[in-house]
Amino acid sequence: MDLKKSRDNAFKIYWEAVDAANPYKCVLDYMSRKADVLTVDKKRYNLNDFGSVYVVAFGKAATSMAEAVEEVLEDRITGGIVVSNTQPQNPYRKLGFYLSSHPVPDDRSLTAAKEVVSVLEKAGENDLVIFLISGGGSALLAMPSPGISLDDKRKVTEALLLSGVDKYGLNAVRKHISQIKGGGLLKKALPAKVITLILSNVVSDKLDAIASGHTVPDPTTYEDAWRVIEALGLEHKLPPHVIVHLEEGRSGHRPETLKEGEFDPKDVQTIIVGNNFKSLRAAEKKAGELGYNTFLLRSEDVYIDLLTDSGTSAMSDWQWAGMMLGDEAYAGSRNFYNLEDAVRKHYGYRHVIPTHQGRGAEHILSQIAIRPGDLVPGNMYFTTTRFHQEQAGGRFVDAIIDEAHDPAAEHPFKGNIDLEKLEKALRSGARVPYLSLAATVNMAGGQPVSLENLRAVRALCDRHGVPIQLDATRAVENAWFIKVREPGQSARSVAEILKEFCSLTDGCTMSGKKDPLVNIGGWLALNDDALADKARNLVVVYEGLHTYGGMAGRDMEAMARGIVESVQDDHIRARVGQVEYLGELLLSWGIPIVVPVGGHAVYLDARRFYPDMPQDRFPAQTLAAELYLDSGVRSMERGIVSAGRDPATGDHRRPKLELVRLTIPRRVYTQAHMDVVAESVDAVFR
Ligand SMILES: Cc1ncc(COP(=O)(O)O)c(C=O)c1O
The missing domain is CATH 3.90.1150.10 (Aspartate Aminotransferase, domain 1)
Structure with missing residues (x-):
C-alpha cells in the first residue's frame, strides 16, 4: 500500500468536505443577483419592490455568511447587524458588527438581541428582511420572556441538562421562556417579506432545532414544555418566575410561540444552504474521483x-452478422421468433417474453407472482433480484447451504439449497409464491447447484405445491460444473445438462448479458399459461410489446445466436x-x-x-x-x-x-x- 498517497487522498477528501461547508460559498450557492432581480434558490425578488432591505446574521458562521450577502446586494442593503463570537476579517460596508458570547450567554447576548430587535422594528410591510442563521445562535442572542432574567434562564438550562433532557425537550422549554426563540424573531420581522438562509449543524436538519428555530414555526406548546419539566421532576427545582410564567402560558395568559398558519408562507422563504450531508456528498464525490x-x-x-x-463480452462474427439482419418491426419481428426458438430449444420453456435485461424480467415476475407479506426463499440473494421481490412486498429468506458462507469450504456445489432451511420456510405459514433459485450463485462466488440437489428441491417443492423460478443468468456455466464435478455426468454435453436442469424448474429470468453473450438483453420464460399471459400484459407497460420487450430486433438476433454459441462445450x-x-x-x-x-x-x-x-x-x-x-x-x-x-x-x-x-x-x-x-x-x- 502506498501510504503517502493514501494519506494525501484522505486529506483531499477531508478538505473537500470542509470546503462544501464554507459559509460564504454556501450562501452564494443559493443567492445571486442580476441587476434588480435577486434570486434565492429558485425564487426571484424584484429589489425595486422593497423600500428597505435589512440583514440580520447571527451564529458562529455569521461573519462570512454576511460577507457573501453584502457582496451580492452591495448598494441595496439599508442596514442590519451581524452577531458572532469572532471578529469579521474585513469591516462591513453597510452592516454593524456585535461580538457576543458563546457557548454560555452573558450580558452581551442580551444587548445583541436588543440590537437585532431594534433592526427588525424598523422593517415594515414593504421591506425585505434577510436572516442568516448558523449554529451557536441560541447563546449569541438572548431575550428572556418578561419577568425572567438571564440568570433564571441559565438555571433552567443547567437543571434540564443535569436531568438528562434530550435536545427536543430542552428546546421546548427554552423556546417558551424566550421572546425570540421558537419563531419569535420571525414574528418581530413580519409583516416584512422574510428570507432565512440556514447553515445547519443539526443532523436531522429539523428547522425548529437549528439555533432554537428563531424564524420558523414552533411545533411545541407551553403544555409540552410543562410535560418535559414534570417528566424530569423539576417542578420545584426551577426559579419561581419561570414556573409562574409557564403556568400563565398554559392557561392562555401568555402569547404562544409562533405557529404554522399564523403567517402567509408566500411571504417567507426558508432554505438550508449547507448541512452535514452536503459535506458528505462532496467527500463521496471526491473519493469517487480519486478512484475510491x-x-x-x-x-x-x-x-x-x-x-x-455483464454485457462486457465480445460478440462473435456470426452474432455481428446477425445484427445486420435486424427486423425492426414493432410487432412480430422475425428476430423475436428466432430468439423464441433458441430459448425453447436450449432452455426448454414454453413461453418466452423478451426484456431489456435481467432486472426487467425480475420486475415483471415479482409483480405478477408476489403479494405483500409473501416469503420468497432462495439460494443467497442477488441485489436486483431481491430488490424487486421486496418492492413487490415479499420478504427474501436465504436457504443456501452453510458452506456457501465460508470462503474456505471446499464443497463442489456451494450453491445448493439446504433442504431443511427450505422446508422451514415452506412450513412457516406464510404464502410462498415460488422458490427463487440461482444457477451459479453470484454472491457466493459463482458457485453451482448440483442436479442431485435440484431434483430433491423439486420433490420438496412439489409436496408443497410451490413452483421454482430459476435465475438462469449463468445456468450454462452451472451445467459445465455439473458435467465436470457431479458423478455420472461427464459424458453428457453441456446442452443436455442445461435442458434437464431447466426442466426441473417452472420458468426463468435471464440476463442475456452473461451466458448468452450479448451486450444488452434478457427474457422471462414461463411454462404456466396464465402467468405468461399476465407477464405479457405487464411487459407492454414497462418494457415494450411482448415480441420485443425493450430490445431492438437486431439485439434479439444477436442474443438468439449467442445462446447457440454459449452452449457449445468448447x-x-x-x-x-x-x-x-x-x-x-x-x-x-x-x-x-x-x-x-x-x-x-x-x-x-x-x-x-x-x-x-x-x-x-x-x-x-x-x-x-x-x-x-x-x-x-x-x-x-x-x-x-x-x-x-x-x-x-x-x-x-x-x-x-x-x-x-x-x-x-x-x-x-x-x-x-x-x-x-x-x-x-x-x-x-x-
Ligand atoms: C445472478 C444475476 N441475476 C440477475 C442479474 C441482473 O441482470 P441485469 O444486469 O441484466 O439486469 C445479474 C446481473 O449482474 C446477475 O448476476
Whole structure:
C-alpha cells in the first residue's frame, strides 16, 4: 500500500468536505443577483419592490455568511447587524458588527438581541428582511420572556441538562421562556417579506432545532414544555418566575410561540444552504474521483476491466452478422421468433417474453407472482433480484447451504439449497409464491447447484405445491460444473445438462448479458399459461410489446445466436478455464480466495487481506480501491456496500462474506492479462 498517497487522498477528501461547508460559498450557492432581480434558490425578488432591505446574521458562521450577502446586494442593503463570537476579517460596508458570547450567554447576548430587535422594528410591510442563521445562535442572542432574567434562564438550562433532557425537550422549554426563540424573531420581522438562509449543524436538519428555530414555526406548546419539566421532576427545582410564567402560558395568559398558519408562507422563504450531508456528498464525490469507488471510474482510465462480466463480452462474427439482419418491426419481428426458438430449444420453456435485461424480467415476475407479506426463499440473494421481490412486498429468506458462507469450504456445489432451511420456510405459514433459485450463485462466488440437489428441491417443492423460478443468468456455466464435478455426468454435453436442469424448474429470468453473450438483453420464460399471459400484459407497460420487450430486433438476433454459441462445450470449457487459470495462480501464491473457483469470477477474501479492519470500515471496498491504484485493474466490491441498507432502519445489512470480485468478461482478455491481474493482487496482499 502506498501510504503517502493514501494519506494525501484522505486529506483531499477531508478538505473537500470542509470546503462544501464554507459559509460564504454556501450562501452564494443559493443567492445571486442580476441587476434588480435577486434570486434565492429558485425564487426571484424584484429589489425595486422593497423600500428597505435589512440583514440580520447571527451564529458562529455569521461573519462570512454576511460577507457573501453584502457582496451580492452591495448598494441595496439599508442596514442590519451581524452577531458572532469572532471578529469579521474585513469591516462591513453597510452592516454593524456585535461580538457576543458563546457557548454560555452573558450580558452581551442580551444587548445583541436588543440590537437585532431594534433592526427588525424598523422593517415594515414593504421591506425585505434577510436572516442568516448558523449554529451557536441560541447563546449569541438572548431575550428572556418578561419577568425572567438571564440568570433564571441559565438555571433552567443547567437543571434540564443535569436531568438528562434530550435536545427536543430542552428546546421546548427554552423556546417558551424566550421572546425570540421558537419563531419569535420571525414574528418581530413580519409583516416584512422574510428570507432565512440556514447553515445547519443539526443532523436531522429539523428547522425548529437549528439555533432554537428563531424564524420558523414552533411545533411545541407551553403544555409540552410543562410535560418535559414534570417528566424530569423539576417542578420545584426551577426559579419561581419561570414556573409562574409557564403556568400563565398554559392557561392562555401568555402569547404562544409562533405557529404554522399564523403567517402567509408566500411571504417567507426558508432554505438550508449547507448541512452535514452536503459535506458528505462532496467527500463521496471526491473519493469517487480519486478512484475510491470503482463504479465511478471512467472506463478509459481502466487498464484491465474486471468490474463485471455483464454485457462486457465480445460478440462473435456470426452474432455481428446477425445484427445486420435486424427486423425492426414493432410487432412480430422475425428476430423475436428466432430468439423464441433458441430459448425453447436450449432452455426448454414454453413461453418466452423478451426484456431489456435481467432486472426487467425480475420486475415483471415479482409483480405478477408476489403479494405483500409473501416469503420468497432462495439460494443467497442477488441485489436486483431481491430488490424487486421486496418492492413487490415479499420478504427474501436465504436457504443456501452453510458452506456457501465460508470462503474456505471446499464443497463442489456451494450453491445448493439446504433442504431443511427450505422446508422451514415452506412450513412457516406464510404464502410462498415460488422458490427463487440461482444457477451459479453470484454472491457466493459463482458457485453451482448440483442436479442431485435440484431434483430433491423439486420433490420438496412439489409436496408443497410451490413452483421454482430459476435465475438462469449463468445456468450454462452451472451445467459445465455439473458435467465436470457431479458423478455420472461427464459424458453428457453441456446442452443436455442445461435442458434437464431447466426442466426441473417452472420458468426463468435471464440476463442475456452473461451466458448468452450479448451486450444488452434478457427474457422471462414461463411454462404456466396464465402467468405468461399476465407477464405479457405487464411487459407492454414497462418494457415494450411482448415480441420485443425493450430490445431492438437486431439485439434479439444477436442474443438468439449467442445462446447457440454459449452452449457449445468448447466455448464454455475455455470460458470457465480462464477463470480457473487466474484462480489457480492466486492459490498457488497463497492468496486467500473463495474456493472452489467459481464460473465467472475469482473472489478475493477481503477479510483476510485486512484481518484487523472492522466490516463497517468496508474492507472489500478498500481492497478494490487499492487494486485499482496499484495497477489500473478495476474490480467490484461484493460485501457490506453491495448488501445495501435495511429499508426500515437505514442500517447496513452485514453479509458474512466480504469479497472483491474479479469478473472475467467472455472472449475479451488473454491469459497474459490474467498474469498482470494476479501480480497486482499479490503486490497488494503482500
Ligand atoms: C445472478 C444475476 N441475476 C440477475 C442479474 C441482473 O441482470 P441485469 O444486469 O441484466 O439486469 C445479474 C446481473 O449482474 C446477475 O448476476
